[in-house]
Amino acid sequence: MNRINRALLLNTIGLLITSSILIGQRYMDIPDSIAIVACCIALVCIVAGIIISIRTIIKKREE
Numbered sequence: 001m002n003r004i005n006r007a008l009l010l011n012t013i014g015l016l017i018t019s020s021i022l023i024g025q026r027y028m029d030i031p032d033s034i035a036i037v038a039c040c041i042a043l044v045c046i047v048a049g050i051i052i053s054i055r056t057i058i059k060k061r062e063e
Contacts, residue, residue, distance in 0.1 A: 007052035014045030 021038045024030040 003052055003056040007049040007056070010045045010049035010052070014042040014049065017042035017045070 017038055021030065021035050021042070025035055
């Protein structure tokens with residue numbers, strides 16, 4: 001799996017976690033502590049995907 005695909009996968013996972021937590025909070029009354037932990041995990045996934053993307057772009061420019 002190349003770096004761009006990995007970054008897109010991480011961003012997608014983060015967005016899926018975030019959207020499912022928002023839906024869960026709205027309709028299933030998920031406890032706040034679980035929602036906070038899940039949103040932190042989602043944020044880490046999204047930030048990791050962005051960092052991988054930026055590093056890949058910088059490496060491509062150097063070549």
